[in-house]
Amino acid sequence: MLGLMQDRPLLISSLIEHAATYHPEREIVARTMEGTIHRTNYAEVHRRAKRVANALKTLDIDFSDRVGTLAWNTHRHLELYFGVSGSGAVLHTVNPRLFPEQIEYIINHAEDKVLFFDTTFAPLIEKLAPKLQSVRHFIAMTDRAHMPALDIPHLLCYEDLLAAQSEEYVWPEFDERSASSLCYTSGTTGNPKGVLYSHRSTVLHSLMECSPDTFGVCSSMCILLAVPMFHANAWGMPYATAMVGAKMVMPGPYLDGQSLYELMRDEGVTFSQAVPTVWxxxxxxxxxxxxxxxxxxxxxxxxxxxxATPRTMIERFERDFGADYVQGWGMTETSPIGVIGRLLPKHAGLSQEEQTSVKMKAGRAVWGVGLKIVGDDGKELPHDGVAYGHLYVRGPWIAGGYFKDEGGKVLDQDGWFPTGDIATVDADGYVQLVDRAKDVIKSGGEWISSIDLENTAIGHPAVQEAAIIAAPHPKWQERPLLLAVKRPGKDLTREELLQYLGERVAKWWVPDDVVFVSELPHTATGKLLKTKLREQFRDYRLPTA
Structure with a gap:
C-alpha cells in the first residue's frame, strides 16, 4: 500500500521560483569582469533565467542537451544555473584552470552544443574554437559595449541574446531523476571523468546544506560565494541559497585577499566557504x-x-575573526557533501584545544551519506577510530558511475562508491582521513600519513605550505620527503624544521629530508598536485639511503 501524499518532482526550477516568490527583493551582489559592483535580486534573476530558457529554444537546445560555461561567480552565471537546468538541458560547468588540452577534451566529450564564456577567457576560446567539434554557438557573457573582438564563427552577445527574449516562460515538469548538471573531475591521472548530477540529487543535497548539523544555510545569512561555480557546483551553495532566500555575494574573478576582505566588509558577509589556499x-x-x-x-x-586544514588556520579564524570554523570533506562525486565537522553536545565541556582537535577531523556523517571502511582483503572494518582502511560512501547524491560509462563499473557489489581515501571512522561517525590511497607512504610495512605530517609542518610559524611525498629507501622501501615553502621574510633551516616535527610526531614518522621550494604545484581545484612532485623528485636520493 502506498501513502497518499502528493508526488511533486524535485526540480531545480522550484528553487529559483520559490526565491522569487517569497524572497523577491533579497539582494544578490556580483563583481563584474570589469571590477564594478552589480546589484540584483532573486526576482530579477528569475526573470532573466526565463529569458535564458527562451534563448536556448531559439538556439535549438533540446531536453538533455549539454550547455557549457567557462565562467566565474557572477550574476550571469547564476542565471545560467537556473535557466539551463530549469529548461531541461544540462549545465556543464567547465573548469578554466585545467590545461587547454583538458578543456578541449572535456567539451568534446560532453558534446556541448552551446558555450557561454566570460570575457577573461576570450583568448582561450579563440584558440580552442576550431577544435570544439560539437559547439554551434559561442556566447560572450557581457554587454555589447564590452564584446571582445574575436575571429570565431557564431559569436553572440549574452545581453543582446536575452534582450530579444520574453520573460514569459513556464518551467517544464519532468522526471526528477533527469540530468541537471555535469562537472568533470580534475583528472590528476588520465582524462577527467564526468559526474552527472540529477535534479533530485541536487535538491536533496541542498536540503542537507540547510541543516544546522551541516552549514545551516538560512534566510538571515549573507553568503560570500568564494568557491568557484565550476567546482562541484560551488559546493551546491547557489541552490541552497536560493532555497532559503539568503543574500549572495559573488566575487567574480577577484579572489585575492584584498578583494575578498572588501566584499566581506562592504556587504556584511556572515558566512563563506573556500579551499585553504584562498584563505x-x-x-x-x-x-x-x-x-x-x-x-x-x-x-x-x-x-x-x-x-586538509592546519590547526593554525582554525585557531586564527576563531581567535581573530570570532567565527565558527566548519570543515567538510567530499568530492565532485559526492555533490560534494560527504561529512561535515560540527561538534556534538558532548564536546561542549572540552577545552578549546581539544575542540580544535575534533574540528581538524574531516567531518562527521550526515544523513544521506553512508560510510564504511574496508581492509585490503575487502572485509569491512569497525568504526572504532583505530582501524583504518579504504573509505566507501553511498547515498542519494553520490555518483553511481561516470558520464558515458568512463572507467566502467565503479561501485562494489553492494552499491558503495570507492573514494580513494584511507580513513578511520569512530563510533560517532567522525572520519579521520589518513591519506589518499595513492599518496600514503608505506615504510617498513607501516603506513605514514602525509596529511598529518603536512598539517604539523604548516603549524611552524615560518612554513607557508608543505607537501609530503614518498622517496625510495633501500631498507624501508619508502621514507617521507618534506617539500616546504617558507613564509615571506622568514628564515628556517632543515634542522630546525626536523627538530620541530620530532617534538610533535612519532620518531619514525619524521621525514628523512627537507627541500625548500619557492612554490608547490596545485590541481585545478586547489589541491596539491603530488603526481607532478613525485615525477619531479623521482630520482631524489635521501641522505639516509
Missing part, C-alpha cells in the same frame, strides 16, 4: 594590514574543504 591569500593581506580588526566584520561561520 591563505586573505591572511597574507591581513598580515600586511595589522590595523584591521576582523571581529568587526561580523563573520559568523567559515566553511573549508578541498584539502
Amino acid at each position: 591563505l591569500m586573505l591572511f597574507q593581506y591581513l598580515d600586511q594590514h595589522p590595523e584591521i580588526d576582523m571581529k568587526k566584520l561580523g563573520l559568523k561561520t567559515i566553511g573549508v574543504g578541498g584539502a
Whole structure:
C-alpha cells in the first residue's frame, strides 16, 4: 500500500521560483569582469533565467542537451544555473584552470552544443574554437559595449541574446531523476571523468546544506560565494541559497585577499566557504594590514574543504575573526557533501584545544551519506577510530558511475562508491582521513600519513605550505620527503624544521629530508598536485639511503 501524499518532482526550477516568490527583493551582489559592483535580486534573476530558457529554444537546445560555461561567480552565471537546468538541458560547468588540452577534451566529450564564456577567457576560446567539434554557438557573457573582438564563427552577445527574449516562460515538469548538471573531475591521472548530477540529487543535497548539523544555510545569512561555480557546483551553495532566500555575494574573478576582505566588509558577509589556499591569500593581506580588526566584520561561520586544514588556520579564524570554523570533506562525486565537522553536545565541556582537535577531523556523517571502511582483503572494518582502511560512501547524491560509462563499473557489489581515501571512522561517525590511497607512504610495512605530517609542518610559524611525498629507501622501501615553502621574510633551516616535527610526531614518522621550494604545484581545484612532485623528485636520493 502506498501513502497518499502528493508526488511533486524535485526540480531545480522550484528553487529559483520559490526565491522569487517569497524572497523577491533579497539582494544578490556580483563583481563584474570589469571590477564594478552589480546589484540584483532573486526576482530579477528569475526573470532573466526565463529569458535564458527562451534563448536556448531559439538556439535549438533540446531536453538533455549539454550547455557549457567557462565562467566565474557572477550574476550571469547564476542565471545560467537556473535557466539551463530549469529548461531541461544540462549545465556543464567547465573548469578554466585545467590545461587547454583538458578543456578541449572535456567539451568534446560532453558534446556541448552551446558555450557561454566570460570575457577573461576570450583568448582561450579563440584558440580552442576550431577544435570544439560539437559547439554551434559561442556566447560572450557581457554587454555589447564590452564584446571582445574575436575571429570565431557564431559569436553572440549574452545581453543582446536575452534582450530579444520574453520573460514569459513556464518551467517544464519532468522526471526528477533527469540530468541537471555535469562537472568533470580534475583528472590528476588520465582524462577527467564526468559526474552527472540529477535534479533530485541536487535538491536533496541542498536540503542537507540547510541543516544546522551541516552549514545551516538560512534566510538571515549573507553568503560570500568564494568557491568557484565550476567546482562541484560551488559546493551546491547557489541552490541552497536560493532555497532559503539568503543574500549572495559573488566575487567574480577577484579572489585575492584584498578583494575578498572588501566584499566581506562592504556587504556584511556572515558566512563563506573556500579551499585553504584562498584563505591563505586573505591572511597574507591581513598580515600586511595589522590595523584591521576582523571581529568587526561580523563573520559568523567559515566553511573549508578541498584539502586538509592546519590547526593554525582554525585557531586564527576563531581567535581573530570570532567565527565558527566548519570543515567538510567530499568530492565532485559526492555533490560534494560527504561529512561535515560540527561538534556534538558532548564536546561542549572540552577545552578549546581539544575542540580544535575534533574540528581538524574531516567531518562527521550526515544523513544521506553512508560510510564504511574496508581492509585490503575487502572485509569491512569497525568504526572504532583505530582501524583504518579504504573509505566507501553511498547515498542519494553520490555518483553511481561516470558520464558515458568512463572507467566502467565503479561501485562494489553492494552499491558503495570507492573514494580513494584511507580513513578511520569512530563510533560517532567522525572520519579521520589518513591519506589518499595513492599518496600514503608505506615504510617498513607501516603506513605514514602525509596529511598529518603536512598539517604539523604548516603549524611552524615560518612554513607557508608543505607537501609530503614518498622517496625510495633501500631498507624501508619508502621514507617521507618534506617539500616546504617558507613564509615571506622568514628564515628556517632543515634542522630546525626536523627538530620541530620530532617534538610533535612519532620518531619514525619524521621525514628523512627537507627541500625548500619557492612554490608547490596545485590541481585545478586547489589541491596539491603530488603526481607532478613525485615525477619531479623521482630520482631524489635521501641522505639516509
